[in-house]
Amino acid sequence: MTPSEWRDLLDAIERDALHGATWLTEKGAALLLSMLQKDAPAEELETAAVSLARARPMMASLFNLANGFLWAWSRNKDMAAAFVRDYLAGLRGEGSAAAQKAASILREGDTLLTHSASSLVEKALLQAHAEGKGFRVYCTESRPKCEGMSLAKRLCEAGIDATLIVDAAAGEVARRCDKILIGSDGIGSFGLVHKMGTMPLSCLAKSGGVPLYAVATSQKVWPAAFAKPVEKEKDPKDLGVEGCFDVENRYFDITPPEWLGRFLTAEGEMTWEGVLKRYGREAIHPLLISG
Structure with missing residues (x-):
């Protein structure tokens, strides 16, 4: 090569x-x-x-x-x-084990909300459906790439009761849900990295008493010494608008530890502290510290 x-x-x-x-x-x-x-x-x-x-x-x-x-x-x-x-x-x-743990927390008649399109969340929902559990899932559209739309379609085609909502409706819909189930792109000493919109949703879940679960594997946990990541600016054209105004387009946000719920891993349900203690022990290679 x-x-x-x-x-x-x-x-x-x-x-x-x-x-x-x-x-x-x-x-x-x-x-x-x-x-x-x-x-x-x-x-x-x-x-x-x-x-x-x-x-x-x-x-x-x-x-x-x-x-x-x-x-x-x-x-x-x-x-x-x-x-x-x-x-x-x-x-x-x-990933398969964590999805199974997530499927096990779903109950007959549950109403769920998910954000973005986590492959592990999708596996969990399909597994619960295969087990004969009946539940309803609200999927955010997840702009700007709208991967939530694709998720809603796949769930519907699999026979799951799925409803698509606009991102701005997530807070209102969350109050009507039994659980919020999301994925995780990264977990660090600074909190949880996931699709933009997760942070306010997590805050609302915490204040409103709605259980929020993030499905994760050990590979999604940064070493404890890892500094907070900075996302690269995305193409403004993603938003599909033009004008004399500036456009700030980012795909991810960071939810601070105090707003986090529980994590569902291959080893079971954990707190944020437990996840970091169990999986965040790796040293950072010198080539990844400098520059």
């Missing part, structure tokens, strides 16, 4: 606005394995890993993939390849 080829793949991961963290992490892992198999020079491998960690700063699983890879690579090539394969297996296995 030539430098231009792997840089093109990294650029594609950085620009991708349709897929979630799990899908992009699998693409990043495939890139690293391909470079290892083709005996890419050490400098190129390290540069690619650092670039991968920074390509999507709000997605913890990409950072953790790069971080673990660099530590393993510092030992030898075989350990680096083994780490990537184990990481992928863990991501998939924990």
Whole structure:
């Protein structure tokens, strides 16, 4: 694989606005394995890993993939390849287990609200439906890419009672729900990173007494020493408007710890503190600290 080829793949991961963290992490892992198999020079491998960690700063699983890879690579090539394969297996296995935990908290007749289109939330809802549970799901449209619309369609086609709402209605609808079930793009000492609109929804859930659950795997937890990420500005054209005004377009927000609910992981239900204590113990590789 030539430098231009792997840089093109990294650029594609950085620009991708349709897929979630799990899908992009699998693409990043495939890139690293391909470079290892083709005996890419050490400098190129390290540069690619650092670039991968920074390509999507709000997605913890990409950072953790790069971080673990660099530590393993510092030992030898075989350990680096083994780490990537184990990481992928863990991501998939924990994801299925966490989705099962999420499905287990759903009760017959529940009314749920979800935001954006988490693959783990979708798995949980499909699993609960397969178990014969009847429930209703409100899906936010999740602008600007409207992935919530696609989720609502998939749930409906699977036979689940799904209702699409505009993002601005989330607060009002949440008051009528038994639970709020969301995904997680990253969990750190600063709180939860998820699709824009999660922070106010979490605040309302906390003040209104609506249980909020975030489905997560260990790969979504940054090391405790990781600093708060800064999202790159997105294309203003996403909003579909033009004018003499400025446009600020961001896909993610950060919910502070005091507004967080519970987390559903492969190991069960946890608090934010418990998640960080259990999964946030990795050291950050020196190449990812500087610059």
